[in-house]
Amino acid sequence: DNSDGDLYWENKTGLGNGTYNFYAWINDSSGNFNSTSTRTVTVDIIYPTVSIVYPQNTDYTVNVSQLNYTYTETNPNKCWWSNSSGAWNSSPQTCGTNWTDLISIEGPNTWTVYMNDTAGNENSTSVTFNKDTAYPAVTINSPLNQTYDTNSITFNVTATDGSDVDNCWYSLTAGSYNYSMTETNPPEWDNTNASMTQGSHTVNFYCNDSYNNLNDTEQDT
Structure with missing residues (x-):
C-alpha cells in the first residue's frame, strides 16, 4: 500500500x-x-490482426473495384483503408464491412487496411497488385496508303505499351490468315512480304501485350 x-x-x-x-x-x-x-x-494489450482477401498480390486486366478483408479481434473499434500508405485515408467504418465501387489505377497499386480496437491498439496490412487494362498503342509506319510498283512490301509498325508488347502480326484477309512480325528495332515490329499480288489490299495489324490486351483496330489500304 x-x-x-x-x-x-x-x-x-x-x-x-x-x-x-x-x-x-x-x-x-x-x-x-x-x-x-x-x-x-x-x-487489452493484444493487437488486432487483419488480412486482405481480395485483391491478391498478382496482375489484373480488369478494374479492381473491391477491397475485402477479414480480422480477428475481441473488441473491434473501427476499420479504414488507404491507397497511399496513409497520405489519404477513407472514413473509419464498422469493422467487417468490405469496400466496393473503388477505382484502381493503371500500373502498380498498394492498398492498406487499418484497424484498431477499443483500447487503441492499431494494426494494418497491405497488398500490392498490378492493373493493366490498356491495349498497346500501334502506329503504322509502312505500307503507306499509296500505290507501289513492286511485289515486295515491308510491313512495319511502332507498338508501345505500359507493360511489354508480346507479339505483333498482320493479315491481308481480315484475320483468316496471319503473318508474324519481328521486333527488330524496339519498339518497331516488321515483316517483308515479297509475294504481294497485283491489286488493292487492306492490311489489318494486331498487337497484344503480356497480359493479352489486344489492339486489333489499326488498318491500312
Whole structure:
C-alpha cells in the first residue's frame, strides 16, 4: 500500500488480458467502516490482426473495384483503408464491412487496411497488385496508303505499351490468315512480304501485350 496524506493507492502490474473489478475499503481505530463502489477495468494489450482477401498480390486486366478483408479481434473499434500508405485515408467504418465501387489505377497499386480496437491498439496490412487494362498503342509506319510498283512490301509498325508488347502480326484477309512480325528495332515490329499480288489490299495489324490486351483496330489500304 502507498499513501500521501489522505491519499492511498496500490499499483498492480503484470495483469493479463481480461476484465477486473475493484473497490477500496477503510476503517478507523473506532471500528467505523466504509467502502467505495465497485469499478471495472478491462486490460487489452493484444493487437488486432487483419488480412486482405481480395485483391491478391498478382496482375489484373480488369478494374479492381473491391477491397475485402477479414480480422480477428475481441473488441473491434473501427476499420479504414488507404491507397497511399496513409497520405489519404477513407472514413473509419464498422469493422467487417468490405469496400466496393473503388477505382484502381493503371500500373502498380498498394492498398492498406487499418484497424484498431477499443483500447487503441492499431494494426494494418497491405497488398500490392498490378492493373493493366490498356491495349498497346500501334502506329503504322509502312505500307503507306499509296500505290507501289513492286511485289515486295515491308510491313512495319511502332507498338508501345505500359507493360511489354508480346507479339505483333498482320493479315491481308481480315484475320483468316496471319503473318508474324519481328521486333527488330524496339519498339518497331516488321515483316517483308515479297509475294504481294497485283491489286488493292487492306492490311489489318494486331498487337497484344503480356497480359493479352489486344489492339486489333489499326488498318491500312
